[in-house]
Amino acid sequence: MRGASVLDKAGRALTVKEPSGSGNVVVYWMQGAFRVSHNPSLEYAVEAANRSGRPLIVLAVLDLGYPEANARSFKFFLEGLVDVREGLARRGIALHLRKGKFEKILAEYAAEAYTLVSDAAYLPAMRGIRERVYRSFESGIVEVEPNVLVPVKAASGRMEYGAYTLRPKITRLAPIYEGDFATREYRGERLDDELDFDPSDHARILKGQVEDVPPCGTPGGSGNASRLLGNFLERKYPTFAARRGDPAAQAESDLSPYLHFGHISPAQILEGARRAGPPNENYRAIFEQLIVRRELAHNFTLYAKSLSSPFDFIPGWAAESLKAHEGDRREYVYSLGELEGARTHDKYWNAAQYELLTKGKIHNYMRMYWGKKIIEWSEGVEEAYHAMVYLNNKYALDGRDPNSYAGIGWCFGLHDRPFRERGIFGKVRYMSEGGLTRKFDMEAYIKRAYSAVVPE
Ligand SMILES: Cc1cc2nc3c(=O)[nH]c(=O)nc-3n(C[C@H](O)[C@H](O)[C@H](O)COP(=O)(O)OP(=O)(O)OC[C@H]3O[C@@H](n4cnc5c(N)ncnc54)[C@H](O)[C@@H]3O)c2cc1C
Structure with missing residues (x-):
């Protein structure tokens, strides 16, 4: 299946299978970027729906067999879905929240999907799930990279030795890719939501169903991520370069859980830092961690044997x-x-x-x-x-x-x-x-x- 894949010129979207023309909806399987703003996968799906004259459905699946997940991570995940539901309602886009095995649920959409848009994955377990899901689809699959500023293959075609080899490439390319995170207007029909569960009811959904690791106080979701970002920019960013390495200082952003679940994008954080003032040592420090080091990690996991x-x-x-x-x-x-x-x-x-x-x-x-x-x-x-x-x-x-x-x-x-x-x-x-x-x-x-x- 991989052999036939075609990467777009920008390197952001990989067409795994061309649409055949059949199917009456565009489905965005939201699997790695649980947010409705600064999300290139969602925007790609919006454009595909507008262009093809078909309505858009966003599909999120709660698969309790997700590798290494437990009550702590599922709670954070479900809190993110509450914000996704509100955000999509504001944009007039239907949400399907389904519970079950990824492969089984996705197969139910295969016949009616004109195109399936999905989030790119980098770790072997998640790449394996994607491959199995795609088997049900005869046509129309596009994988988009929503969670990195510079798409991994556009940044480099090989496993980099270290930050020093990736830094010049990514620094040169970063400005070119910021536009990918802009919001497009959805002009299609608003279909009905279909909800197997209410994500705000996480205690009931998870009780006795998954490994019981006690949740921590940190609440998930794009709203909480944006609030934490605002607080970071106001209170910590002005001394970030000097103090982030000090374990006693409490000067780091604490945004990594939100980045991991895609509740916030690196582009939104960078935009905030730029709005806080002209680029200085703090901007260079956040760029180094958030873009160079983080995207070096994506490069590593994609290319590692x-x-x-x-x-x-x-x-x-x-x-x-x-x-x-x-x-x-x-x-x-x-x-x-x-x-x-x-x-x-x-x-x-x-x-x-x-x-x-x-x-x-x-x-x-x-x-x-x-x-x-x-x-x-x-x-x-x-x-x-x-x-x-x-x-x-x-x-x-x-x-x-x-x-x-x-x-x-x-x-x-x-x-x-x-x-x-x-x-x-x-x-x-x-x-x-x-x-x-x-x-x-x-x-x-x-x-x-x-x-x-x-x-x-
Ligand atoms: C043994 C070990 C395990 C780690 N496990 C994880 C992990 O599971 N998840 C995770 O996100 N990070 C991991 N890191 C990298 C790093 O420690 C965290 O990204 C960082 O502490 C997150 O805190 P923050 O959001 O407050 O970072 P900040 O200092 O505020 O930085 C902002 C963002 O930049 C990125 N970043 C910062 N430091 C690094 C780094 N060294 N490498 C890559 N990206 C970075 C993160 O996305 C982070 O959220 C690990 C590092 C080590 C040494």
């Missing part, structure tokens, strides 16, 4: 050197249960793990430390990798994301350079407790980690 083991994707120098040190003695080895329960000898690490358990997110600097220590305290590289993926994807609201695998991979040397050789890590960068206490007020971090559980 596999994400099953770090040895499938880390650079050769890192793989050789980690293997050479696999037999090194570990001073501490913790079981997955001890790590999960934040029961190690290291109070800073425990605080980071506590943040993950309660807030669903760890401060960026502490997330690096968290990962590095799991390598130091595990029997071997594979055990460390699987522990990190398990904990991150189970508890982090922004988990199961290209950034999850790129961030975890970075702990094993991905996108990094060699350092002086040492035990366990070989030439892979090491992080020490001393480094934390020298640079930051770590007692203030601990206080913050154990108290503030809702982002401000």
Whole structure:
């Protein structure tokens, strides 16, 4: 199926199958970008509907078998759907909220769809679901990339070595793509909504149905994302470059869960930063994280051979050197249960793990430390990798994301350079407790980690 696919000139929309002319509706399967503004997939579907003279249906499916999802992530997801419902009603577009297996539900739309528009996916599990869903459709499938500013293949045709190789390409291309996020007017007929469930009723929908990971205080949805963005721009952005790396400062945006669920787009955040004043060091810092680093992660997950083991994707120098040190003695080895329960000898690490358990997110600097220590305290590289993926994807609201695998991979040397050789890590960068206490007020971090559980 892939062989016949055609990418449009801009690189944003991939036609997997041309429409045959049959079918009486355009269906946008909203699967990765749960928002009604700054959403290139939705706008593509609006244009397809206007052009073809067919009405548009937006379809969102609640599949309780979604890989690695649980009560925490489903609640956040359902809160996002409440805003989608309101936003689509304002734009005069019908919403179908269906519950069941993706493949089964989508197959019900195959006969009547003139075109199926879907959100591009980067992780293997989600790409697999797309492939299976597409089998039911004889014609008319277009995949659009709604969640990156520069479409991944337009930015680069290969797996990049690091931020330094992607940065010049993406910086040059970014201005060209901002127009893709503009809203188009829907001129078609307003069909009726079809709702299998009320997304605001998440407690009832989820009770006893999915793994019970306690929800955190952070509420999902585009409205909450926009409010958090406004607060970030007013209070944190003016010192973002200087303070975002400090775990005690509370200076990061906390927008990653909303980016992960597509409740907000990078374009909207960047637009806000630009409106806050002429480009300065804070603009450069947000561009570096939100566009360069985040889209490097998408580049990595799309082109990586596999994400099953770090040895499938880390650079050769890192793989050789980690293997050479696999037999090194570990001073501490913790079981997955001890790590999960934040029961190690290291109070800073425990605080980071506590943040993950309660807030669903760890401060960026502490997330690096968290990962590095799991390598130091595990029997071997594979055990460390699987522990990190398990904990991150189970508890982090922004988990199961290209950034999850790129961030975890970075702990094993991905996108990094060699350092002086040492035990366990070989030439892979090491992080020490001393480094934390020298640079930051770590007692203030601990206080913050154990108290503030809702982002401000
Ligand atoms: C072991 C490990 C695991 C990680 N797991 C995840 C994950 O599951 N999900 C996730 O979104 N990020 C992950 N990261 C990357 C990073 O820590 C988070 O993106 C960041 O902390 C999110 O917080 P924020 O939104 O407040 O970031 P801010 O500092 O406010 O940055 C704004 C946005 O820029 C992007 N960004 C920031 N730092 C990075 C980075 N280093 N790499 C890529 N993009 C970045 C994020 O989209 C973020 O929301 C991980 C990093 C490590 C070391």
